[in-house]
Amino acid sequence: MSAGRYVDARRRTRKLFEPELGGTVGYYTDWFIMALITANVAAVILETVDTIAAAYGPFFHYFELFSVAIFTVEYLGRVWAAVDDPAYEGPISGRLRFASRPLIVIDLIAILPFYLSAAGVQTDLRFLRAIRLVRLFRLLKLVRYSSAMRSFGLVFYREKEKLLLALFANVLLLTLASSVMYFVEHPHQPEVFSSIPASFYWGFITLTTVGYGDVTPVTPLGQFLTGIIALLGIGLFALPASILAAGFMDQTDDESESEYEYCPHCGERLK
């Protein structure tokens, strides 16, 4: 194969797997890969139902072979063709840098267990297949460039200090509440409130208002404190919700804030 044809094949391969380049083929490949990922996730989920696993075991097996084959070809193709991107020049160093990008590592993690198991490494097969679930993160690509995603990113970025403070206040509240409840309830329920870390489980379940009821106070003092903490826990909802609401509102304002682009008196541009 001449060098020109080799480079040409590499360029086509890149176009095939990188939809960002804008090619029609890349667009269809992308959707096919996305659909295959979704089908894989569905397969992993359904396989855990005993009756379905018993009835369709061979199908799941062949579907896995097929999926891993496609994902392997995609992985190798992308790494091989990466050097065409000026950012990843250098036949070995460039490809290594490309291969260590988080999403590419995820792609490797998703297929590696299959080969390890085929090579004789003993593991729980179901768990191995489950590792393919990490590819779910690839689906985030679907929304990465949407304006809603940009909007979310901007609001979270702007309000990050307030959101972190709300988180800090909640961690403090959680630590104090869980510790106090341990000392109040431990003598009466040594099994349930066995330690402060165990008490944290109660704290999380109560402050988030999930309230399973598997860990509940039995002493009057513990019940009184729980009431107060549940009330404070409402702040856990109210604070982030209101911070985000103000953030989304603020952003909408920015977009529509076109008034007074020019001074109404002298006509000079203001912004």
Added chain:
Amino acid sequence: MSAGRYVDARRRTRKLFEPELGGTVGYYTDWFIMALITANVAAVILETVDTIAAAYGPFFHYFELFSVAIFTVEYLGRVWAAVDDPAYEGPISGRLRFASRPLIVIDLIAILPFYLSAAGVQTDLRFLRAIRLVRLFRLLKLVRYSSAMRSFGLVFYREKEKLLLALFANVLLLTLASSVMYFVEHPHQPEVFSSIPASFYWGFITLTTVGYGDVTPVTPLGQFLTGIIALLGIGLFALPASILAAGFMDQTDDESESEYEYCPHCGERLK
């Protein structure tokens, strides 16, 4: 009957059942039908209470006969008179097109089971009557043209991209959380976390903070993960609430922003 009187009767029938045409009669018919639907729903609900069913069985039976009769007359009348609407011209094709409108199909579904059962088709009578519950959707007519409904529609329409993204993020979180919890808890509670789909029930109940407590983690790792997931689940509330709040606010701004674009005294532009 002469063609003129036939057409006239059809026109009156249409006025009787289509309150949108603005007739006084149609207005009263409409309220009567709405009240009858509400009474039917109440009957279906009360009939499931054994003591009430035992005491008032015959009443419920006659009330059903009466209701189905009225609803049948209404259904036939509307289909028959539909051809007067220019949109549904053609004695057969027009009426068929009218009869396949969703709300009209719901009206048929509500009365058909009664005739099927009368015709000897064996079914659970209670369930048959329950099908009348579908008519509840007819009550939506009451709010269809209110300004609040328009306002809701507009806000949901404008913010649909953000709301869908919030839903997408939650489905992703739910899938990952439920799968991970299956692998963590299944070995210790094979009955409760029997499969990933079963684990989704836990995921929904936890992420929405309902927290029945019929499915709870028992391993320390599972409890730790549950705490984290419950905390993330708060985003499930905070995101849509804050998106909608900004949406409602934005809309209010729009409504009040049109005043005084020009000075009402000198005619100069203000903004």
Added chain:
Amino acid sequence: MSAGRYVDARRRTRKLFEPELGGTVGYYTDWFIMALITANVAAVILETVDTIAAAYGPFFHYFELFSVAIFTVEYLGRVWAAVDDPAYEGPISGRLRFASRPLIVIDLIAILPFYLSAAGVQTDLRFLRAIRLVRLFRLLKLVRYSSAMRSFGLVFYREKEKLLLALFANVLLLTLASSVMYFVEHPHQPEVFSSIPASFYWGFITLTTVGYGDVTPVTPLGQFLTGIIALLGIGLFALPASILAAGFMDQTDDESESEYEYCPHCGERLK
């Protein structure tokens, strides 16, 4: 007693019990009555604790005698002096009209049971005393004229159409969800989902995300539907919260919207 002194005593009595008239005495009487109501509520609550009731029974008895005496004097005094208010003229008709005002009726309801019981009507004494709890509503007077209360009232008034629509949507969702769950779960849990009204209890507890766990679905279909309904139930929170947030925001805008009181070009007043 001369008519002049009688009228004068009536006027003073009115000043004593109507703090709205602005007298210093009325101000202190008012606070004394409010404190007595709060103490009465505390007494009713504490009296239900057996150990406290056993230890302080006589005290509660004398405190009740004292409270009822004060409340009786206040009630009679206010009704007697009401005729001084031009709105309640007429020695009998005016006083009757005054006595049928909701808050005055509540005051009568709070003391009447004591006299009925003293007159030999057999009733549960504890329950009788509990009726004094209705006076809690008198405490609403404390906030009636605050600017925060006006603000709440205004926001609820402006947004009432949207809030009612949100309520309507939730009642519809609740009715459908509870009915469907009855048909799905009744065959498997005839005791728990015994009727649709009983199923409404499940619906309320699930849609509000309280989730006690005393009524939970056991069928896969029921669990799937519960997940969907819990997800929809989040709207139950998100809608009113976002409507109110926009309402409060809107109101703040109104207050600060002093810009452009005069046209910056011709100087004419705009509002």
Added chain:
Amino acid sequence: MSAGRYVDARRRTRKLFEPELGGTVGYYTDWFIMALITANVAAVILETVDTIAAAYGPFFHYFELFSVAIFTVEYLGRVWAAVDDPAYEGPISGRLRFASRPLIVIDLIAILPFYLSAAGVQTDLRFLRAIRLVRLFRLLKLVRYSSAMRSFGLVFYREKEKLLLALFANVLLLTLASSVMYFVEHPHQPEVFSSIPASFYWGFITLTTVGYGDVTPVTPLGQFLTGIIALLGIGLFALPASILAAGFMDQTDDESESEYEYCPHCGERLK
């Protein structure tokens, strides 16, 4: 030691422990103390896990000796050096005033139990160590001067009247709901709804939508009332969340509203 060197040592000590003075040394001391507090909290928490306490008992013991030593030096140093601050002049009265500042009292409470126990006062050792948790409040220093904290403070301050009114309304609702439920459920569940105070526990857990399920209504009337109260309880979330959202929004407006009061080009007033 000459007076000059004594004063100089005191000044240095103050710089060492008061990071607010801006010295580099104080900055590092501050971070060291913060880290030590965090490690102490972690130690208190982990010590309650029996297996960890058994395995690392001596380590926890020596770590406590070390921590108390450092905290004692810090406490004595700060009190001793306080007189250099003009606000705390007077060798005894100034130091006493300094020592009675809340955060300084907390520091004393955190170390005192150790010395009491060493002096032979009999107490539960674990509980004694737990008292060090009070130092968690010192961590609040980390966020005291952040702009997010100022923002929170401002919003809570401005909206305090509305937030208090929301709290007042909820306390009223809670009192009425708990009392009514006591009278409805007590005859059927004398153990669970044993008194109104016990019933308050049910009220808190229900109104905050925690819903453990350890206290639930069993009578149809009680279940109906619970449904209504759970629905009203949603206001408990919606009100503060929407008040805070409007508050945060309002504040953002203020910050961005100061621009361009005058045209930067011609100097004419714009607003």
